[in-house]
Amino acid sequence: MANQVFTKEGWIEALRGLEGKYGVFVPAKDGEFHAFKPLADVKVPAFDFQNTRLSAKALVYPQSERMFEYSLDEKDPDAYLLKETPKDYSPRAIVGIRPCDAHGFRIVKRNFDNPEYRDPWWVQRFEATVLVGLGCNEPCATCFCTQVGGGPFNEDVLDVLLYDLGDRFLARGLTEKGDAFLGSLEGGAPADDAVLKSAADLAASASEKITGTVPTDRLKEKEINALFDAPFWDEVAFACLNCGTCTYLCPTCWCFDIQDEVYGKEGDRIRNWDSCMFPLFTLHGSGHNPRENKVQRVRQRFMHKLKYYVDKYQDGVQCSGCGRCVRYCPVNIDIRKVCELMNNYG
Amino acid sequence: MKNPYLPYPVRIKEIVTETEDRNLKTFKFQFLNTSDEEAFAYTPGQFAELSVPGKGEIPIGIASSPTEKGYVTFTVNKVGLVTRHLHNMNEGDVMGIRGPLGNWYPWDEMEGKNVVIIGGGFAFTTLRSSIVYMLHPDNRSRFGDITVVYGARSPGMLLYKEELAAWEQRDDIHMHITVDGTDDPDWKYNVGFVPTITEQKITSSENAIAIVCGPPIMIKFTQPVLEKLGFPPERIILSLEMRMKCGIGICGRCNIGDKYVCKDGPVFSLAQLKEMPSEY
Numbered sequence: 001m002a003n004q005v006f007t008k009e010g011w012i013e014a015l016r017g018l019e020g021k022y023g024v025f026v027p028a029k030d031g032e033f034h035a036f037k038p039l040a041d042v043k044v045p046a047f048d049f050q051n052t053r054l055s056a057k058a059l060v061y062p063q064s065e066r067m068f069e070y071s072l073d074e075k076d077p078d079a080y081l082l083k084e085t086p087k088d089y090s091p092r093a094i095v096g097i098r099p100c101d102a103h104g105f106r107i108v109k110r111n112f113d114n115p116e117y118r119d120p121w122w123v124q125r126f127e128a129t130v131l132v133g134l135g136c137n138e139p140c141a142t143c144f145c146t147q148v149g150g151g152p153f154n155e156d157v158l159d160v161l162l163y164d165l166g167d168r169f170l171a172r173g174l175t176e177k178g179d180a181f182l183g184s185l186e187g188g189a190p191a192d193d194a195v196l197k198s199a200a201d202l203a204a205s206a207s208e209k210i211t212g213t214v215p216t217d218r219l220k221e222k223e224i225n226a227l228f229d230a231p232f233w234d235e236v237a238f239a240c241l242n243c244g245t246c247t248y249l250c251p252t253c254w255c256f257d258i259q260d261e262v263y264g265k266e267g268d269r270i271r272n273w274d275s276c277m278f279p280l281f282t283l284h285g286s287g288h289n290p291r292e293n294k295v296q297r298v299r300q301r302f303m304h305k306l307k308y309y310v311d312k313y314q315d316g317v318q319c320s321g322c323g324r325c326v327r328y329c330p331v332n333i334d335i336r337k338v339c340e341l342m343n344n345y346g
Numbered sequence: 347m348k349n350p351y352l353p354y355p356v357r358i359k360e361i362v363t364e365t366e367d368r369n370l371k372t373f374k375f376q377f378l379n380t381s382d383e384e385a386f387a388y389t390p391g392q393f394a395e396l397s398v399p400g401k402g403e404i405p406i407g408i409a410s411s412p413t414e415k416g417y418v419t420f421t422v423n424k425v426g427l428v429t430r431h432l433h434n435m436n437e438g439d440v441m442g443i444r445g446p447l448g449n450w451y452p453w454d455e456m457e458g459k460n461v462v463i464i465g466g467g468f469a470f471t472t473l474r475s476s477i478v479y480m481l482h483p484d485n486r487s488r489f490g491d492i493t494v495v496y497g498a499r500s501p502g503m504l505l506y507k508e509e510l511a512a513w514e515q516r517d518d519i520h521m522h523i524t525v526d527g528t529d530d531p532d533w534k535y536n537v538g539f540v541p542t543i544t545e546q547k548i549t550s551s552e553n554a555i556a557i558v559c560g561p562p563i564m565i566k567f568t569q570p571v572l573e574k575l576g577f578p579p580e581r582i583i584l585s586l587e588m589r590m591k592c593g594i595g596i597c598g599r600c601n602i603g604d605k606y607v608c609k610d611g612p613v614f615s616l617a618q619l620k621e622m623p624s625e626y
Binding site: 084304 | 350355399400402441587609
């Protein structure tokens, strides 16, 4: 696979040269945080970021998206018939996605692209997307990707992996899709052995910087109902405000709601991210609510990620270790501690 | 790419008000495209999303039987935004149906067995589908005795009254219709709650499988009656209700344990439910 070296200015110039071939998203300053934005809208991309506040999941699975449109006009011969809302699936690249967010796509793919049903919007947008990862030289204090099957330079799901070598980027093609992307870039130089060696050293030293341990090894052997009835949930949930920040920032949360919106004689069927933190999520028409109190909802979030998912897919936890929920929780609920409680229970 | 969220367009062919409180109506739908009817091949116990453009979708059990051709029926209780709107729609109106969704009653397992059906209130819909299916001449010989306990608050709250009366006349199905109470002096069936009537009328669990569908309170008190009769949890079959949206196990809403009620259910045995968190 192709390896190329770019100066930092040359890299951004090369990306700008992709106009018309790829829609390129890059990290950029957004107030005091970072966010992915279309390169065309960004004066100076910020590749010196730690991570974006919102994960990259929204670029494949938007927070709100139109599914269908329809006419409610009796005079229209197609009245009340749903038509798929046209979408743009032309090639695009998320440049600078962190390996944890890429790992998030691996996890949610199991949900949106399963043997029985394929979610057409998620699948087509994902297939149109090149994931150009940026390895993490300096993981932050809340990172624990190495504990959940990832790593700061994990290549899984990525098409290209970038190494920040100070004054230069090394871009390593990892898939055919990635090689094709690199092939469309101009201004790169072949990488010599010395560059590859310093990239490998960088990756090794970054992994060592993640020192916290989050044990997950015993989750699968636990009985669902034993964990469900465990005594610690009241305490875990005590401070929770049910604000939903954790689920909105999470690269592996996939739940959504479907709503119809009407404007005059026309309407759209729309899906919006939803959250198990909200009581309306499970409220029945009858008024009955199987998860009416916050302890039940907090338990649902952790049980889904750390037990139900584990049992259903038999391949790790539904968490990429990005640490956003830890960093942004207003009351400091920490999934690492809850995971440890669950793993060590009984 | 096939879009599993896209409903089949249908037309409302007939609307029947079922109950004296007028809160339950049965809608008979015809597919606008005849090929869609074949694509909508279902098995009793399954449900579908009724899709009303401008209002939304609701998951409702299929009340017709696959042996009834040319239409599909659903009995809908008026409770929320979509159902209220649906109740005000007219014959001839166009809307959508998405499905069939979910699993079904364990028909392979039921073959050669006696079938005990216990239903309460408006949860009788997929049970009606099952009874019509089993009584069809092509299917009747595949099952042993069929016994039905069906109860409602009052005579006027029973669904499918004409069919109930017709089944009462048959000798290949044992009907035990009951009401919680009535002041009708001509009421010729039982008076009493479903669990009580079950205890009185069902005498054996031998080679039998029980399908139970009804309000939580009915299920709660019927379960011990069945266990006393000797039904093991594997042969007590229940159908769960949950708030749903996608109906295909993707949107996450109806998750209980490692199951989605919409895709892995709605039909579960009591044995399965005992292994799951009781969050329903």
